[in-house]
Amino acid sequence: MTVSIARVATTTAASVMLALCLSSCWYAKQATRFLADRAEAIPLDRIAREPDTPASVAALIASVEEVRRFSVVGAGLSPTKNYTRYVETDKGYAADVVSACAVDSFERHYWTYPVLGAMPYKGFYDKADAEREAARLEASGLDVIVRQVDAFSSLGYFRDPLYSFMADYDEGEIAELILHESAHATLFVKGADQFNEEFATFVGRKGAQGYLEERYGPDSEALAARRFKYEDGEAFVAFLKGTASLLDAAYGDSSMSHEEKLSAKAAILSERAAVFRGEAEARFHDEGFRNFDMGAINNAYIDLYRLYEEDLGMYEEWFDRVAAGSLANFVSTVKVIAGKAGKDVKKAMAERLGLEGQAAAQSPY
Secondary structure, X not given: OOOOHHHXXXXXXXXXXXXXXXOOOOOHHHHHHHHHHHHHOEEHHHXXXXXXXXXXXXXHHHHHHHHHHHHHHOOOOOOOOOOOEEEOOOOOOXXXXXXXXXXXXXXEOOEEXXXXXXXXXXXXXXXXXXXXXXXXXXXXXXXXXXXXXXXXXXXXXXXXOEEHHHHHOOHHHHHHHHHHHHHHHHOOOOOOHHHHHHHHHHHHHHHHHHHHHHHHOOOOHHHHHHHHHHHHHHHHHHXXXXXXXXXXXXXXXXXXXXXXXXXXXXXXXXXHHHHHHHHHHHHOOOHHHHOOOHHHOOHHXXXXXXXXXXXXXXXXHXXXXXXXXXXXXXXXXXXXXHHHHHHHHHHHHHHHHOOHHHHOOOOOO
């Protein structure tokens, strides 16, 4: 698919890799590669001193240092040794991650890992392994998506590195990536996958905007470009939410058989794809969104966006009303309520804000 969620919102896929490392009998192949990346990583200061370091890599290193500083001082995230080392790779991304969902509902498929518990994704360093897992799940009757991720958080257990392909990213992408993953390293609530991803997504985006504004000013081209990107992302997610609402109505119709629900699903997706094609030119700035094949999506694809972005409006309200527009206050106050509420943190946040509809449960999906 032309629009990858990998850069829109990265994942804690490496927390899955961490679980593999902690279990002697669970995916030794993935654990070996995970640890090898970290063992082979070169300190950034050493690379910066080398006379033949490409200009793009030197620029990446300089940006990363500034973002890491901002993540602590400006965003209130925990200081770590992450992103102080560099891995050279021929691969254009870090790992392939598999997610799955029921074909006639938005019921997520979960994998269970040591230490971390249930997680709605499974990561692989070898694409063929990811494709085999996807084929197995499809054969069992699930909707499946395999996506590429460019970074992940090991939640402070290991030093997460930069990869050479990141030298091609613009500064806004680097800022969002590091802030997103640093948010995971700052706060992770076991059993609250929806919260974990939404929290990191919000911090990554809000933090990237704050970083660019601090560095280049509120009228800078870099900040304007980032805002255009977020406008496109918000419009894309809004369209997916509209599709999901129509599908939910069909899936929840108890008078329909399984086969009838699948037939209704196919019709809805086809009709929505036609609408998208008709509106894309006026709706989006970026060609990637304009040319997206909406007819190729499935429940797993839609649910992936729900996992990362379903209730971001609630976090925006918390940012404005509780944190008084300060990202550092946002992080600290959410940490406090998460410490008290545990996996019910979203319910507790909604109740604090008086959002009755969202207070009923942590996630409606």
